Amino acid sequence: MKIQQVTENKRKYMDILLMADPQEDMIDRYLDQSDLFVLSEEGVIKTVCAVQVLKDRRCEIKNIATVKEEQGKGYGRNMIHYVCEHYSDRCDMMYVGTGNSRKTLGFYEKCGFVNSHILAGFFTDNYAEPIYEDGVQLVDMVYLKKKLESEIDVKKVVDLALEAGRILLKNGGEIFRVEETITRICNRFHVDQVDIFLLSHGIFVSVQSEGEEIYTRVKHVPLSGAHLGIVTEVNALSREISAGNVSIDAAMERLKEIDRHPPKKGYFQILGAGVGSGCFGYLLGATLKESIAAFCIGCLLQFWVLAAKRHKMSKIIINIAGGVLITTLAIAVKHLSIAGYLRMEGMIIGSIMPLVPGMAFVNAIREIADSDFLSGTVRMIDALLVFVYIAIGVGVTLSIYNNLFGGLSI
Amino acid sequence: MIREVVANVLCPFIGTIGYSVLYNVPRRYYLSCGMTGMAGWLVYLFVAKYTVLSAAVASFFGTVVVVLISRMLTVRLKCPVTVFLISGIFPLVPGAGVYYTAYYLVMEQLNLAAQRGLEAIKVAFGIVLGIAVVLAVPREFFQPGYWRQRKYGIRRK
Numbered sequence: 076m077k078i079q080q081v082t083e084n085k086r087k088y089m090d091i092l093l094m095a096d097p098q099e100d101m102i103d104r105y106l107d108q109s110d111l112f113v114l115s116e117e118g119v120i121k122t123v124c125a126v127q128v129l130k131d132r133r134c135e136i137k138n139i140a141t142v143k144e145e146q147g148k149g150y151g152r153n154m155i156h157y158v159c160e161h162y163s164d165r166c167d168m169m170y171v172g173t174g175n176s177r178k179t180l181g182f183y184e185k186c187g188f189v190n191s192h193i194l195a196g197f198f199t200d201n202y203a204e205p206i207y208e209d210g211v212q213l214v215d216m217v218y219l220k221k222k223l224e225s226e227i228d229v230k231k232v233v234d235l236a237l238e239a240g241r242i243l244l245k246n247g248g249e250i251f252r253v254e255e256t257i258t259r260i261c262n263r264f265h266v267d268q269v270d271i272f273l274l275s276h277g278i279f280v281s282v283q284s285e286g287e288e289i290y291t292r293v294k295h296v297p298l299s300g301a302h303l304g305i306v307t308e309v310n311a312l313s314r315e316i317s318a319g320n321v322s323i324d325a326a327m328e329r330l331k332e333i334d335r336h337p338p339k340k341g342y343f344q345i346l347g348a349g350v351g352s353g354c355f356g357y358l359l360g361a362t363l364k365e366s367i368a369a370f371c372i373g374c375l376l377q378f379w380v381l382a383a384k385r386h387k388m389s390k391i392i393i394n395i396a397g398g399v400l401i402t403t404l405a406i407a408v409k410h411l412s413i414a415g416y417l418r419m420e421g422m423i424i425g426s427i428m429p430l431v432p433g434m435a436f437v438n439a440i441r442e443i444a445d446s447d448f449l450s451g452t453v454r455m456i457d458a459l460l461v462f463v464y465i466a467i468g469v470g471v472t473l474s475i476y477n478n479l480f481g482g483l484s485i
Numbered sequence: 486m487i488r489e490v491v492a493n494v495l496c497p498f499i500g501t502i503g504y505s506v507l508y509n510v511p512r513r514y515y516l517s518c519g520m521t522g523m524a525g526w527l528v529y530l531f532v533a534k535y536t537v538l539s540a541a542v543a544s545f546f547g548t549v550v551v552v553l554i555s556r557m558l559t560v561r562l563k564c565p566v567t568v569f570l571i572s573g574i575f576p577l578v579p580g581a582g583v584y585y586t587a588y589y590l591v592m593e594q595l596n597l598a599a600q601r602g603l604e605a606i607k608v609a610f611g612i613v614l615g616i617a618v619v620l621a622v623p624r625e626f627f628q629p630g631y632w633r634q635r636k637y638g639i640r641r642k
Binding site for chain 2: 234247248249316339343346347349352355431434440443467
């Protein structure tokens with residue numbers, strides 16, 4: 076037994092649809108806006124069903140019909156079970172309208188539907204010929220409804236939301252974005268009571284589902300490098316999730332895939348740092364030759380940063396050694412220069428830029444502007460310390476150069 | 486003249502892109518990032534050079550422009566504001582101040598060191614204020630539909 080959604084050439088099934096709704100122009104009214112499902116067994120069509128999605132997370136079964144010889148074999152009930160499952164993530168309530176006959180009402184009641192409302196005189200007003208079922212003329216349309224219980228596991232939802240939050244936070248997302256994403260994902264899967272407590276390096280999520288126990292997860296997210304590409308991707312995914320286009324398992328798969336995105340290739344990063352250094356050197360008043368030197372120094376610096384990060388060295392070492400490296404190289408270039416006199420300032424100012432913690436600084440400000448002082452302070456201290464480390468690296472080297480070799484006063 | 490144009494238009498543009506590589510910004514946003522950085526720097530330069538205002542105020546205005554452009558791009562390109570904000574603000578971050586402060590400290594010219602250090606802090610505060618001010622503007626203002634509706638006098642629900 077197989078159920079498939081049909082998107083093309085829906086009128087092909089008109090014969091079967093007409094069994095449930097005898098007037099063709101009435102079917103045409105909804106067929107185009109409806110999703111059509113076909114149940115078949117060994118290639119033979121048994122049941123078709125048209126469902127229309129309405130506003131406010133409701134949907135309606137407009138038509139369901141089983142081939143005459145196959146009635147009473149449970150195909151119809153299978154179909155209803157399937158569509159209820161299918162729409163449970165998009166809709167909260169399924170409606171069906173039918174004639175007031177004992178047989179059909181009994182069928183829907185067995186499927187879990189209860190009475191909703193009545194459209195008086197629907198069949199006599201809209202249909203040219205009177206319709207009889209079991210010898211009784213149909214007059215009013217009786218609407219039944221069924222609450223769609225989503226089969227979604229609360230724990231799975233929270234795990235998904237937490238994973239999305241972790242990836243965002245790790246790669247430089249802002250606190251409010253992480254919060255928004257977690258709430259969005261939870262709400263999308265009907266987990267409404269969510270409490271989130273976020274730090275710059277930790278996520279606490281606690282949810283309570285209706286009548287069930289409370290589920291809480293804590294995740295430690297160490298401060299690490301930025302990958303704005305991943306932030307962009309997760310953001311796009313969370314938009315898609317809240318639009319209802321992605322199921323929970325598919326979302327988890329995609330998150331794992333996004334998390335595996337490698338950073339830009341090493342040589343590309345080195346080149347980027349070099350180009351940035353050279354350009355900013357020139358911008359801040361270095362000559363062309365000094366800028367070219369700054370380009371080389373910036374490349375070497377990024378080479379060091381990448382190597383140090385691969386060996387998981389601490390920020391203190393990376394930045395102080397980075398400052399030392401820049402200054403030493405600048406001094407070396409100044410002395411070994413074959414290109415005439417080059418000032419150190421231009422080279423150092425340019426090549427210092429890749430070390431400058433622009434991201435931590437900007438994020439810290441934004442956190443504080445959002446009145447999240449805890450995360451803001453942590454990030455601000457992170458940024459300020461990096462500034463201090465760089466200054467220490469540069470200062471120590473300069474003072475050794477000055478005191479041992481008298482270099483600066485020459 | 487040519488040097489000035491190259492220095493102030495091309496350099497912040499290419500330099501910003503260079504640094505956005507380090508933050509792994511997706512390739513399709515390089516152009517927008519570069520433009521943001523360039524616009525911020527040009528405004529900063531204009532205010533610092535052609536008015537009596539100080540570098541801190543100039544960096545305030547530069548930042549305001551950067552954040553404004555970032556927020557417009559965010560709505561247009563449907564991607565997080567961080568991407569443009571962090572890359573675009575780079576030309577304004579007082580990296581040079583760090584160097585000069587360290588330099589004068591080593592030279593034991595404490596007056597100059599304090600002056601440079603304070604100036605770097607002032608510039609940093611200019612940036613802080615710039616970001617805080619523009620981020621306080623409600624999100625709807627950046628959606629094109631908002632102003633179009635206002636223009637024709639249609640009231641929003």
